Amino acid sequence: MKKIMIVAVIVVLSCSQYGHAQDINFGAKGGLNLANLNGAMDNRGNMVNFHVGVMTEFVFRRGLFGIQPELLYSRQGANSGSVYITSLDYISAPIMFKFFILEKLSLDIGPQTSFLIYDKHEHSEKPNFKKETGANPIDFGLNIGIGYNLDRYLFAHIRYNLGINTVYGDFKNSVVQFSLGYKL
Numbered sequence: 001m002k003k004i005m006i007v008a009v010i011v012v013l014s015c016s017q018y019g020h021a022q023d024i025n026f027g028a029k030g031g032l033n034l035a036n037l038n039g040a041m042d043n044r045g046n047m048v049n050f051h052v053g054v055m056t057e058f059v060f061r062r063g064l065f066g067i068q069p070e071l072l073y074s075r076q077g078a079n080s081g082s083v084y085i086t087s088l089d090y091i092s093a094p095i096m097f098k099f100f101i102l103e104k105l106s107l108d109i110g111p112q113t114s115f116l117i118y119d120k121h122e123h124s125e126k127p128n129f130k131k132e133t134g135a136n137p138i139d140f141g142l143n144i145g146i147g148y149n150l151d152r153y154l155f156a157h158i159r160y161n162l163g164i165n166t167v168y169g170d171f172k173n174s175v176v177q178f179s180l181g182y183k184l
Contacts, residue, residue: 023059028052029157029181035076037086038163039171047085049075051177057098066098066106074114076175088135088167089118094143104149112161114139114173139173140164155181 030052037044053072060066071093077086094112101107119135145159156179163173 022062023057025057025059025183027055027057027155027181027183029055029070029072029155029179031157031177031179033074033076034176034178035078035088036174037078037167037171038174039169044078044080044084044086044171047077047079047087049077051075051092051179053092055181057183059098059100063103064100066100068096068098068108068110070094070096074175074177076173078171083123085122087118087120087122088116088173090114090139091117094141094161096143096145098147106147108143108145108147108157108159110143112141112143114141135168136165138165139167141173141175145177153183155183157181 030050033047033049033051035047035049051072051074053070053074055068055070057066057068071091074090074092075087076090077088079085092112092114094110096108096110098106098108116135116137116139141161141163143159143161145157147155147157149155157177159177159179161173161175161177166172
C-alpha cells in the first residue's frame with residue numbers, strides 16, 4: 001500500500017509541475033496485454049491478459065510535444081504450453097514522452113516503474129501446486145509505441161514494454177499492450 005501511495009504522489013506532483021502546458025487532458029484507458037517472460041534457457045509462451053488505469057496528458061509547443069504520466073493495473077506473466085503458468089500483477093507508472101508526428105499521431109517513448117502486487121506460479125498437471133516465484137518486487141522497463149487520437153475524446157495506443165531488470169532468475173518482462181481510452 002505504501003508503494004501505491006508513493007506512485008500516486010509522484011503522479012500528482014508531476015501534474016503540478018506541468019502547469020504551463022497548452023493543453024491538459026485527464027482520462028482512463030484499458031486494453032489487452034500480450035505478456036511474456038524472456039530468458040536465456042526457457043521458451044515460454046505469451047499470456048493474454050489486460051491492463052486498466054488512468055492518465056494525464058500535457059501537450060506543449062503548439063501540439064508538437066507532450067508528456068503523459070499514467071497509473072495502471074497490469075496483469076502479466078507467461079505460460080509454457082498448458083503446463084506452467086506464471087502470473088505477475090503490477091501497479092505500473094509509465095511516463096511517456098510524446099512526439100506528435102501528425103496532428104493525431106504520436107511516437108511515444110519513456111520509462112516505466114512497476115510494483116509487484118501478485119506473484120504465482122502454477123502447474124496444470126498438479127492442481128495443488130501453487131507457489132510464489134520469488135519475483136523482484138520492483139520492475140523497471142522502457143516503453144516505445146504509437147498513439148492515435150481517434151477524435152477529441154477517444155484514443156488508441158500500441159506499446160511495447162521491454163523489461164530492463166530481471167523479474168526472477170534470468171527472466172525479464174516483455175509486454176505488448178493494445179489500449180483504448182477516453183479523455184475527459
